[in-house]
Amino acid sequence: VHELSIAHSIVEIVCRVARREGSPRVLAVHVVAGDLSCLVKDSLEFCFDLTARGTEAQGAVLYLERRKVVIYCIRCEANSELETLQQFRCPKCGDYTAHLVSGRELSVDRVELEESHAPC
Numbered sequence: 001v002h003e004l005s006i007a008h009s010i011v012e013i014v015c016r017v018a019r020r021e022g023s024p025r026v027l028a029v030h031v032v033a034g035d036l037s038c039l040v041k042d043s044l045e046f047c048f049d050l051t052a053r054g055t056e057a058q059g060a061v062l063y064l065e066r067r068k069v070v071i072y073c074i075r076c077e078a079n080s081e082l083e084t085l086q087q088f089r090c091p092k093c094g095d096y097t098a099h100l101v102s103g104r105e106l107s108v109d110r111v112e113l114e115e116s117h118a119p120c
């Protein structure tokens, strides 16, 4: 259900972009997702194909780019990327009081459109 509602939003966004640009078809969609967004790639692709049927986004390729979770450590006064979500603490000093900077984000980064050239 999670992926289906996300797929719906993605299709809505890219179709709006296609219409605004006067393009007949969406070729590819680049989605950026933080590790904490818990997206399952296969599931999202499946839902996207399903939702895109009959729209400008039908047959578009979905690229999912993962972003690591970034935390801020007060002790180190620095941002760090988390290699694993199992241990939610600063990888440099091991402090547990690190703050979440990013990792929950989910957005359409880029949309590739078919150009609507009139043939010469």
Ligand SMILES: [Zn+2]
Residues within 6 Å of the ligand: 073, 074, 075, 076, 077, 090, 091, 092, 093, 094, 095
């Ligand atoms: Zn630290």
